[in-house]
Amino acid sequence: MAPRIKKAERRPSVSYLTDTLPSVLPPIFEQAQNTTANHRKNIVQLFKVQRTCAEVTEETEKGIRLVGERAFNALFISMINRVLPVKKGVAVADRVVKFVASYVAYTTEQDTTEEEDGDSMSQRFVAKLVRHLLAGTEAKDNSVRFRVTLMLASLINGLGEIDDDQYVALRQGLLDRARDKESAVRVQAALGLAKLQAGENIDDLEEGEESIAEVILDLLRHDSAAEVRRAALYNLPRTKDILPVILTRTRDIDPVLRRTVYHGSLGSASLPDARVLTIAQREEAVRNGLGDREPSVRKAAAGMIAGWFDQAECDLLQFLNRFDVVSSEVAEEALLSLFVTRPETLESIDFPDEWWIKLSPEKAFLARVFAEHCLSLKDESRLEDAMPVVTALAFRIQDQYNELVSVAGNNEDPQEKAFIVGELLRLVLTFDYADETGRRKMFAMSREMIAMPDLPEALIPRCLDVLQKISTSERDLIRLIVDVVTELREGDGDVEDPESTGRSSAVGAARPVPEEQNAAVIDLRCLNICIGLLERVNTPLQENSVFHGLLPDLIIPAVRTKTEPALRDQGLVCLGLCCMIDEKMASQSFGLFIQQLTAADDELKVKVVQIIFDLFMVHDIPTLLAGIIEPHRIVELVRHMVLQDAPVVQAAAIEGVAKLMLTGMIEDAAVLQTLVMLYFSPDTADNQPLRQCLTYFLPVYCYSSSANQARMLSIFSDTLMHVSTFAEDFEGSPDLLPLAQMGLMMVDWIDPEKAVYVGAQHLSADDSGSHNDHGLHLDLAIELLKLLLTETARDIRKAVTGYFSKLSLPEEGQADAWKTKAAFTLAQSVKNKRPLSEAAPRKALDKFQATLLKQYPELEGYDEDTFRAEGDENEATAELWGFIDDV
Known part of the structure; x- marks a missing residue:
């Protein structure tokens, strides 16, 4: 049998490019856009087509022309071009992008045959595609820029090795898109840059040129779009240098990003050992996470903490x-978060006898928190089973205190020992003192400790808490403390100079000090004890005559001293606390506190301001002011305190005024206007305590009652005019809010739909069940229209017209018919007498007038002459027309 001869395979001709290729490629893309399930099959088929096209060449005098490759590349790009104008979110376009990225990766892997110059089919194809896409990054169409950036970011991982020129072009194109005006484009640019980052050599950058890492960090810190910041966060390495920047995002305004920081960046998967963070950074992360307003963020932070516990091998002491x-x-x-997320941890806690032998700060802390947590859960049985009896613990405290004294005597740092003693004293507050022996031991020990002149100041409140719990009454506690103070002042012996170690440290090696200074140190200690006592009792001083002796002997001399500022400051605080529980003493001493507003230094002024406002809250204000100033001048006094130069004093005064206004003790509109002006003023931008207080106070004050909203309405126009001058006074200040934004905040505070309580002056027998004064924004509309008639400043008129769309006008049955006519009349008068020159404000006014006509059908028959004639009988109508005619 004759052998069969194999036919030579025929190379495709140029006709394949014109007849077959146009009918093969489009169906592949059409299938790819419908589902990702067929992508693999179509990629293989497409590669065969590309291979076939690559075989079609032409010989010319200059060499071989790759006509097949060019035809394939041109048609491939033509297919892509149909996708580029498609907006974000269209699934068919997203599938095509994914298909292209997968194909680029596949053809790069498959085509390993290199030509003589080292250039391959895939490399030529990829280079052509990338050049084409980079050209589209500068397109005017937002969708095109988004699609090309998305496609570039998607195919980077599949490019394989690319030459330097291509890398530089790709890098620069993505860097440019990282500053695109469209956030969706910036997201894709961040993703693409993150993929390129691994190939960047910092040494190759020119001087002053930003690295990719710096650009991504900048996006994370400063980009206005949350989705861009998220993309940057997802693609940042968790290096020691970058972690501080990531920590700042725990205060990001976007809750999803904050949750991502805890769940991803700071989670145990991304951060196998939390100790790469400093202690301060760990505390910042915990504080921000557990204190977040969003439950999902708090939950993520709790998960991070649980991960730290796992890293500590589930050992509570290692965790602490x-x-x-x-x-x-x-x-x-x-x-406490760990106790909630890992309840089995709480179940496993035990404190055997050996636990207490060699206590560390972590051991004492854990025991105290555990006891307080059990008490909060009302689980007294678990607490009783885990803890030793009172008597045994009292001996432990005595031992720890002796060690504290020994450490201080050896000039060692006593802070840890003092902390342990303090935690144990807090622990015994959770105990039941039914055991008389234990109660007596604890009482005697606490009494002995507080009477020691070298007891660290931080432990004075702890001893007082124990004595208060054990004492049978406040009178017994006061008698006890007076005895302690008397002993201290009458006792002998040197004490340490507080300047040598600071007030809160334990006594070290004693050294002789002058007798007067020694007495001052003792008096300062006694005043601190008295302050702690007065903070814990409410019994009037008239019922505790035993305390009266301390006033002329200790407190008053301390207030009057001129040589010992620390003594004077504590004396004033002590006197203020006495006045809190004794109205007669308060009225006698109030003039002294007023005097200190001008005489004291800033630190003492803060305390004086707090004392004054506390006394206002507790006692009758006219009684306090009797013989000092007229009661009606309290507003002047309050404004004087609020306008203090020192930021810390001003912040303390703002907090006091806020309390008085929230309780209705001050209802003056001028004070409210002062607070609003301070809130908007750039001068207070750096005074964060003041800003935080007013940020909370102003909306809460307004929403708490319609009466308060009406008060805000009464100052609206005048305040808006005042804040409009900020543009001249603080020109160029980055802390100056736009006038429109400041006004919008006030409009929101007056929104009747947000009020939760209606003031008495707005209630009638028929509407006692209502919850807000629905007409407030209609009243505000009248004020705004009057401003448009009287003001000529362009920025004010433009801002005012922007408020109309934010008004919550009352329903037809709830609106005052006269006010709707007044508003309509004023709107028409603005058009006739003071027409708006710009299109947007005119449109806003027309829309508001149309809203009035639609919402209040009675205005359809409105007649200006008829309404004017009503002025003969209605004084309000006459005043309105008088105002309009005077314009």
């Missing part, structure tokens, strides 16, 4: 070592 419990502000919150 992640914090500096001695000075930590959030270690307790973190531990």
Whole structure:
């Protein structure tokens, strides 16, 4: 049998490019856009087509022309061009982008045959595609810029090795799109840059040129769009240098981003050991997370804390070592969060006898928090089973205190020992003192400790808390403390100079000090004890004559001293606390506190301001002011305190005024206007305590009653005119809000739909069940229209017209018919007498007038002459027309 001869395979001709290729490529893309399930099959088929096209060449005098490749590339790009104008969110276009990215990766992997110059089919194809897409990054159409940036970011991982020129062009194109005006484009640019980051060599950058990492960090810190900041966060490495920037995002305005920081960036998967963060950074993360207003963020933060516990091998003491419990502000919150998320941890806690032998700050802290948590859960049985009896614990406290004294005597740092003693004293507050032996031991020990002149100041309140719990009455407690103070002042012996170690440290090696200074130190200690006592009792001083001796002997001399500022300051605080529980003493001493508003330094002024406002809250104001100033001049006094130069004093005064106004003790509109002006003034931008107080107070004050909203309405026009001058006084200040925004905030505060209580002056027998004065924004509309008639400033008129769309006008049956006519008349008068020159304000006024006609059908028959004639009988109508005629 003769052998069969294999036919040579025929190379495709140029006709394949014109006849077959146009009918093969479009169906592939059409299938790819419908579902991703067929992408793999179509990628293989498309690669075969590309291979076939690559075989079609032409020989010319200059060499071989790759006509097949060019035809394939041109038709491929033509298919892509149909997708580029499609807006974001269209699924068919997204599938095509994914298909293209997958194909680029596949053809780069498959085409390993290199030509003589090292240039391959895939490299030529990819280079052509990238050049085309980069050209589209400058397109005017937002959708085109989005699609090309999305496609570039998607195919980067599949490019393989690219030459330097292509890398530079791609990098620059994405850097430009990172500053695009469209946030969706910036998102894709951030994703693409993150993929390029690994190939960047910092040494190759020119001087002053930003690295990709710096650009992404800048997007995370400063981009206005939350989705861009999220994209940047997702693609940042968790390096030690970048973690501080990531931590700042725990205060981001976007809750999703805040949650992502805790769940992703700071989670155990991304951060295997939390100790790469400093203690301060850990505390910041816990404080911001557990204090977040969003439940989802708090939950993510709790998950992060649980992850730290796992990293500590589920050992509570190792977990607490992640914090500096001695000075930590959030270690307790973190531990309580762990008790909630890992309840089995609480179940496993036990305190055997050996636990108490060698106490560390973490051990004492854990025992105290555990006891307080059990008490909050009303789980007294668990607490009783876990803790030793009172008597045993009293001996432990005595031992720890002896160690504290020993450490201080050896000039060692006593802070840790003082903390342990303090935690144990807080722990015993959770105990039941039914055991008389334990009660007596604890009482005697606490009494002995507070009488020691070298007891650290931080432990004075702790001893007082124990004595208060054990004492049978406030009178017994006062008698006890008076005895302690008397002993201290009459006792002998040197004490340490507080300047040598600071007030709050334990006594070190004693050294002789002058007798007067020694007496001042003792008196300062006694005043601190008296302050702690007065903060814990409410019994009037008339019922505790035993305390009266301390006033002329200790407190008054301290207030009058001129040589010991610290003594004077504490004396004033002590006197203020005495006045809080004794109205007669308060009225006698009030003039002294007023005097200190001008005589004292800023630190003392803060305390004086707090005392004054506390006395206003507790006692009858006319009684306090009798013989000093007229009661009606309290507003002047309040404004004087609010307008203090020192920021800390001003912030304390603002807090006091806010309390008085929220309780209705001050209802003056001038004071309210002062607060609003301070809130908007750039001068107070750096005074965060003041700003935070007013940020809370102003909306709460207004929403709490319609009467308060009416008061805000009464100052609206005048305040708006005042804040409009800020543009001249603070020109160029970054802290100056736009006039439109300031006015909108006031409009919102007056919104009747947000009021929760209606003032008495707005109630009638028929509407006693209503919850707000629905006509407030109609009243505001009249004020706004009057402003348009009287004001000529362009910025004010433009801002005012922008408020009309934010008004919550009352329903037809709730509106005052006269007010609707007045508003309509004023709107028409603005058009006739003071027409608006710009299109947008005119449109806003027309829309508001149309709203009036639609919402209040009675205005359809409105006649100006008839309404004017009503002025003969209606004084309000006559005043309205008089106002209009005077314009």
